[in-house]
Amino acid sequence: MNLPLTIKETQEGLKSKKFSAVELVDTYLEKIKKYNDEYKIFLTINEEGAYKKAKEIDNSDFTLPLFGVVGSYKDIFLTKGIRTTAGSKILENFIPPYSATIVKKLENAGVISIGKLNCDAFAHGSSGENSDFGTTLNPWNKEYTAGGSSSGSGAALSSGMSLISIGTDTCGSIRLPANYGYLFSLKPTYGAVSRYGVIAMASSLDTVGPLAHTVSDVETVFNVIKGKDYLDATVTEKSINNKNSKFKIGIPKEFFVGGLSKEIEKNIGEVIKIYKNENVEFIDVSLPSTKYGISVYYIIQPAEVSSNLSRFDGIRYGGLRDSFGEEAKRRIMLGSYVLSAGFYDAYYEKAMKVRTIIKNEVDSIFTKVDALIAPVAPTPAFKLGEKTNDPLSMYLTDIYAATANLSGIPAIAIPSGFSDKKLPLGFQLMAPRFGEDILFKLGKIFELATDYKPKVAF
Amino acid sequence: MNKYKIIIGLEVHIEPNTKQKMFCRCQQDHFGKIPNSNTCPICLGLPGALPYINKEAIEKIIKLGLALGSKINNFSRFYRKHYFYPDLPKGYQTSQLDSPFCIGGELLGKKINHIHLEEDAGKLVHETIDGEKVSLIDFNRSGSCLIEIVTEPVFNSVIEVIAFLKELQLIARYLDISNADMEKGSMRLEANISLSLDGKLPNYKVELKNINSFKFLEKAINAEIERQSKALNSGEKLIQETRGYDEIKKTTFSQRTKADSHDYRYFPEADLPPVELDNSEIEKIKLKLVELPEVKRKRFAEKYKLSKEYTEILILDIKRANYFEEAFKLSPNLITSIANLMVNKNLDKDFSEPAGLIRKILELTKVDYANSSDVEESISKVLYENPDVIKSFKDGKGQVIGFLIGQIQKKLNGKGDPRIIQQKLLEKLHE
Ligand SMILES: [Zn+2]
Numbered sequence: 028m029n030l031p032l033t034i035k036e037t038q039e040g041l042k043s044k045k046f047s048a049v050e051l052v053d054t055y056l057e058k059i060k061k062y063n064d065e066y067k068i069f070l071t072i073n074e075e076g077a078y079k080k081a082k083e084i085d086n087s088d089f090t091l092p093l094f095g096v097v098g099s100y101k102d103i104f105l106t107k108g109i110r111t112t113a114g115s116k117i118l119e120n121f122i123p124p125y126s127a128t129i130v131k132k133l134e135n136a137g138v139i140s141i142g143k144l145n146c147d148a149f150a151h152g153s154s155g156e157n158s159d160f161g162t163t164l165n166p167w168n169k170e171y172t173a174g175g176s177s178s179g180s181g182a183a184l185s186s187g188m189s190l191i192s193i194g195t196d197t198c199g200s201i202r203l204p205a206n207y208g209y210l211f212s213l214k215p216t217y218g219a220v221s222r223y224g225v226i227a228m229a230s231s232l233d234t235v236g237p238l239a240h241t242v243s244d245v246e247t248v249f250n251v252i253k254g255k256d257y258l259d260a261t262v263t264e265k266s267i268n269n270k271n272s273k274f275k276i277g278i279p280k281e282f283f284v285g286g287l288s289k290e291i292e293k294n295i296g297e298v299i300k301i302y303k304n305e306n307v308e309f310i311d312v313s314l315p316s317t318k319y320g321i322s323v324y325y326i327i328q329p330a331e332v333s334s335n336l337s338r339f340d341g342i343r344y345g346g347l348r349d350s351f352g353e354e355a356k357r358r359i360m361l362g363s364y365v366l367s368a369g370f371y372d373a374y375y376e377k378a379m380k381v382r383t384i385i386k387n388e389v390d391s392i393f394t395k396v397d398a399l400i401a402p403v404a405p406t407p408a409f410k411l412g413e414k415t416n417d418p419l420s421m422y423l424t425d426i427y428a429a430t431a432n433l434s435g436i437p438a439i440a441i442p443s444g445f446s447d448k449k450l451p452l453g454f455q456l457m458a459p460r461f462g463e464d465i466l467f468k469l470g471k472i473f474e475l476a477t478d479y480k481p482k483v484a485f
Numbered sequence: 486m487n488k489y490k491i492i493i494g495l496e497v498h499i500e501p502n503t504k505q506k507m508f509c510r511c512q513q514d515h516f517g518k519i520p521n522s523n524t525c526p527i528c529l530g531l532p533g534a535l536p537y538i539n540k541e542a543i544e545k546i547i548k549l550g551l552a553l554g555s556k557i558n559n560f561s562r563f564y565r566k567h568y569f570y571p572d573l574p575k576g577y578q579t580s581q582l583d584s585p586f587c588i589g590g591e592l593l594g595k596k597i598n599h600i601h602l603e604e605d606a607g608k609l610v611h612e613t614i615d616g617e618k619v620s621l622i623d624f625n626r627s628g629s630c631l632i633e634i635v636t637e638p639v640f641n642s643v644i645e646v647i648a649f650l651k652e653l654q655l656i657a658r659y660l661d662i663s664n665a666d667m668e669k670g671s672m673r674l675e676a677n678i679s680l681s682l683d684g685k686l687p688n689y690k691v692e693l694k695n696i697n698s699f700k701f702l703e704k705a706i707n708a709e710i711e712r713q714s715k716a717l718n719s720g721e722k723l724i725q726e727t728r729g730y731d732e733i734k735k736t737t738f739s740q741r742t743k744a745d746s747h748d749y750r751y752f753p754e755a756d757l758p759p760v761e762l763d764n765s766e767i768e769k770i771k772l773k774l775v776e777l778p779e780v781k782r783k784r785f786a787e788k789y790k791l792s793k794e795y796t797e798i799l800i801l802d803i804k805r806a807n808y809f810e811e812a813f814k815l816s817p818n819l820i821t822s823i824a825n826l827m828v829n830k831n832l833d834k835d836f837s838e839p840a841g842l843i844r845k846i847l848e849l850t851k852v853d854y855a856n857s858s859d860v861e862e863s864i865s866k867v868l869y870e871n872p873d874v875i876k877s878f879k880d881g882k883g884q885v886i887g888f889l890i891g892q893i894q895k896k897l898n899g900k901g902d903p904r905i906i907q908q909k910l911l912e913k914l915h916e
Binding site for chain 1: 526529530531532533534535536537538565567569571574575576577622748750751752755756757758
């Protein structure tokens with residue numbers, strides 16, 4: 028059978044008995060078994076659980092919002108009874124006694140959980156190369172990175188191994204793999220989706236969001252996973268009701284200078300033209316402090332990482348601390364340093380002040396525009412191995428991502444074409460906190476205007 | 486006597502009697518439970534688990550702060566305090582630093598620095614199993630609520646410390662915050678002890694840890710004062726350190742010196758939004774306060790004219806104090822009997838309602854003693870019938886009194902009040 032690439036197609040097929048949920052699972056598993064050894068997309072396959080759920084779906088009345096949707100999770104989401112590694116050897120044999128809130132919500136909504144996805148160990152990375160279980164290859168071209176840290180979350184979709192996937196975004200980790208995989212993805216507002224049961228990277232920056240082949244699929248999944256669970260105290264329930272029929276998008280000049288590849292600059296130029304044809308207005312804006320974003324991020328994030336990783340002491344579960352990878356060790360050291368007595372004020376405290384400035388700048392821009400447009404990354408997917416010996420240049424991959432995480436605003440990654448080397452291209456839109464609805468509307472305008480069709484690499 | 490001025494500051498931990506732990510839904514009461522039966526992903530610090538604040542604990546700490554005259558912060562937040570210990574599952578303790586719930590305050594004239602909320606750690610149990618020495622961890626207590634009261638260094642004697650702790654315990658009980666029982670671990674103490682020649686705070690302090698009973702408290706602090714004064718007398722320089730008390734050797738011993746002290750790497754807990762309390766919420770909590778022991782003490786002394794000892798015994802338990810007042814309202818003229826029977830006989834324990842106690846008192850006082858003319862008549866008769874015995878008495882044989890009282894009671898059919906008989910009999914004999 029031909030795999031459906033949208034929730035609508037899937038559910039219509041199930042309703043009309045074109046295929047059963049069990050047959051869907053057969054097809055996905057077939058693909059996983061065929062390619063996974065080479066592409067290293069799944070770390071654990073939930074064959075038994077998937078079939079059990081599929082049978083339930085086949086016997087159901089097809090009323091759940093996500094019935095029959097085959098989904099997979101970055102291996103940073105705890106799944107009760109199913110191994111959860113965070114991509115690290117430390118948790119190689121960790122079987123969680125409970126499931127993350129989003130896993131429960133999705134399964135209750137009818138999702139068939141097919142497995143756990145590869146990622147950079149503890150989500151530290153932009154290329155998937157920091158996984159202790161091998162690097163995920165990009166299905167569009169296996170010499171290239173699939174993007175990180177949710178490397179499997181992007182590749183699972185662009186290879187047709189799963190219909191939707193969930194990733195985490197601390198500084199671009201959902202948007203980058205979507206961008207390198209010709210996919211849509213949402214990095215929600217900080218506090219819109221529960222982080223309960225998500226192995227923490229940096230608590231004040233971590234967000235949980237979906238990847239899918241269309242805007243409305245991203246939206247549907249987001250609507251299921253958002254909201255309070257009374258387990259994550261940072262979750263709030265708000266939404267901006269934007270009744271605009273005409274949108275105004277800001278082009279922050281700081282995002283279109285320096286290291287941005289010509290190919291991406293040109294592509295986004297075309298995107299802007301398409302939007303303008305759809306009666307969307309663009310104005311130039313400035314976010315002068317965003318240039319400090321990466322510096323601020325690389326103080327706050329390692330500080331929180333060093334704290335969050337201290338529970339992995341090898342006493343109650345997991346391996347010993349010497350099985351942390353190089354990147355985790357680097358961040359633990361950096362983080363411990365910036366938090367230590369005598370340095371706290373100079374680094375952490377100062378970084379938090381700049382973070383507030385960035386946040387204020389972003390907030391004030393949104394009094395003038397509905398959204399901001401920016402690249403997702405400075406270049407299309409880069410070659411595996413290209414940056415592994417240069418952590419700093421790897422960090423700079425996240426230069427356009429940091430603003431949304433530091434200020435807690437939502438961002439959507441949208442596919443917008445292919446490069447000369449046939450690698451996916453894309454852009455991101457950002458909106459005010461809890462302004463996801465604006466992003467969905469703008470995403471749909473783009474889909475319609477370009478007659479977008481979902482694509483998989485194979 | 487000691488030529489040094491004793492300077493002591495206290496850090497008192499109180500386990501409030503909330504239903505649930507500080508950040509999860511496990512039971513706060515962990516006493517006597519099967520090891521690790523009172524746990525969940527949150528208090529076990531499992532990956533992915535997040536803290537969720539217990540509002541009841543906030544209410545309890547604010548009640549305490551209001552009672553002690555602290556300023557209640559409208560904005561408080563939690564911090565992570567990092568250190569490694571096997572019973573601390575997250576590798577950090579969620580505590581507070583620069584914006585605790587309560588700032589300042591005073592008790593018995595002793596200034597309080599602040600009061601904050603934090604979570605407790607688990608417990609290590611050292612055992613020998615199959616001949617092998619092992620350390621086991623029990624997480625039942627892990628993540629339970631703790632209120633920490635930090636005083637200024639304002640205590641100059643152990644007596645002051647004990648008085649302070651007893652009063653704090655009483656307040657915690659009055660406000661239904663905690664039983665604050667040291668022996669059960671629901672009140673724990675760390676004392677920072679220094680000695681000074683000129684009365685100024687010296688450049689060291691010794692943190693005396695794990696003092697877990699009033700009995701050892703006095704001995705431990707005195708042992709440390711003695712150690713410090715001996716050291717200073719012999720010209721030794723004292724250092725900043727943490728010491729414990731050895732109950733057998735009756736001395737303190739060093740646990741940790743400043744050189745290997747922790748850098749806790751505090752930073753704000755991002756998993757918990759700051760707690761914002763507006764004044765109306767604080768006012769609402771204020772309404773839940775009850776009359777504090779010190780106020781009750783004064784009022785009892787004034788209103789009931791009771792002795793200091795009686796007052797203290799009655800107010801030691803707010804339920805008894807209320808009982809006393811209820812009983813008083815029922816029969817104000819019986820106040821002396823009520824106080825007597827409660828203080829000396831604990832009779833309030835036999836009657837759950839004050840009215841029951843009053844009935845008992847009336848019953849007791851209604852005993853139909855023979856009237857005094859009957860008593861006098863019987864005494865005269867007995868003396869008339871026993872001239873020999875009177876002679877023996879006059880010869881110095883005091884023990885015959887008992888015989889005479891017995892004879893008199895016989896004539897009164899046992900209805901005489903023994904005290905009155907004795908009194909009147911002695912009067913007659915000495916006429
Ligand atoms: Zn618990």
